[in-house]
Amino acid sequence: MKQTERVSVTPEAVAVIRQLKQEHGELMFHQSGGCCDGSQPMCFEKGEFIVGSNDVYLGDIEGCGFFMSSDQFEYWKHTQLTIDIVPGRGASFSLEIPLGLRFITRSRLFTDDELPNLKEVVTGEEYLELHNI
Numbered sequence: 001m002k003q004t005e006r007v008s009v010t011p012e013a014v015a016v017i018r019q020l021k022q023e024h025g026e027l028m029f030h031q032s033g034g035c036c037d038g039s040q041p042m043c044f045e046k047g048e049f050i051v052g053s054n055d056v057y058l059g060d061i062e063g064c065g066f067f068m069s070s071d072q073f074e075y076w077k078h079t080q081l082t083i084d085i086v087p088g089r090g091a092s093f094s095l096e097i098p099l100g101l102r103f104i105t106r107s108r109l110f111t112d113d114e115l116p117n118l119k120e121v122v123t124g125e126e127y128l129e130l131h132n133i
Contacts, residue, residue, distance in 0.1 A: 002117065003117050003118070003119045004080070004110065004114040004115075004117045004118050004119060005059055005080070005119055006058040006059050006080060006081065006118065006119055006121065007058045007059045007061055007066045007080070007081045007082075007083065008061065008080065008081070008082045008083070009061040009062055009082065009083045009084075010082060010083070010084045010085070012084065012085050013061075013062075013083050013084050013085040013103060014061075014062050015085075016085045016096055016099070016101060016103075017043070017061070017062040017064060018062065019099075020043060020095050020096060021062075021063075024045050024095060025045060025046070026045070026046035026063075026064070027043055027044065027045060027046055027064045027095070028043075028044055028045075028046045028047070028048075028049060028064055028065045028066075028067070029041050029042065029043055029044075029061065029064055029065070029066045029067065029083070029103075030042050030044065030049050030051070030055070030066075030067045030068065031066070031067070031068035031069075031072065031076075031081070031105060032092070033068070033069050033071070033072045040090050040092060040094070040102060040103055040104055040105065041066075041083050041094075041103045041104070041105050042092055042093065042094040042103075043064075043094045043095045043096055043103060044093075044094070044095065045095070046064075046065070047133070049067075051067050051124025051125075051127065051128065052123075052124050052125050052128075053123050053124065053125040054069055054070050054071075054123075054124070055067045055068065055069055055070065055123065055124030055125075056068055056069070056070050056073040056121045056122070056123060056124070057121060057122050057123070057124060057126075057127040058073075058081070058119075058121055059119055061083055065127065066081075066083075067124055067127075070123070073121070076107065078109055078110055078115075079107040079108060079109055079110065080107065080108055080109075080110055080114075081105050081106070081107050082105070082106045082107070082108075083103055083104075083105060083106075084103070084104050084105075084106055085101050085102070085103055085104070086101065086102060086104055087100060087101060088100070088101070088102055089102065090102035
C-alpha cells in the first residue's frame with residue numbers, strides 16, 4: 001500500500017524551486033514557527049539552516065528536504081502540508097523573497113484512510129546520519 005506523503009508542493013511552487021535551484025544549487029526547506037510572516041516555509045541553500053534532534057524531517061518536495069521543529073510538528077502532525085507560492089514579500093531570509101514571491105503553507109486534515117499509511121518521520125539528526133551529512 002502506498003504511503004501518504006506528509007508534505008506536497010503545487011506546480012507553481014515547483015517552477016520557483018527549479019528556478020532557485022538553478023541559481024543556488026541544492027535547497028532545503030524549514031517550516032518556520034514564528035508569528036505572522038515568520039510562520040512561512042523558508043527556503044535555504046542546503047545546509048545553510050542547521051537541523052538537529054529538535055527538528056523533524058517530513059519528506060522531500062522537488063528533491064528538497066522539508067523540516068519543521070518537533071514542537072510545531074505536534075501541532076501539524078494530523079495535516080498534510082502543501083507548499084504553494086504567492087506574490088508578495090515576506091519578512092524573512094528565504095531565497096524566493098528577492099523574486100517578489102513567497103512560499104506559503106496550505107494544510108488539510110488527513111482522512112481516516114490516510115492516517116494508517118502516513119510516511120514515517122525522523123529527527124533532523126537522524127536524517128543527517130541517514131544521508132551521511
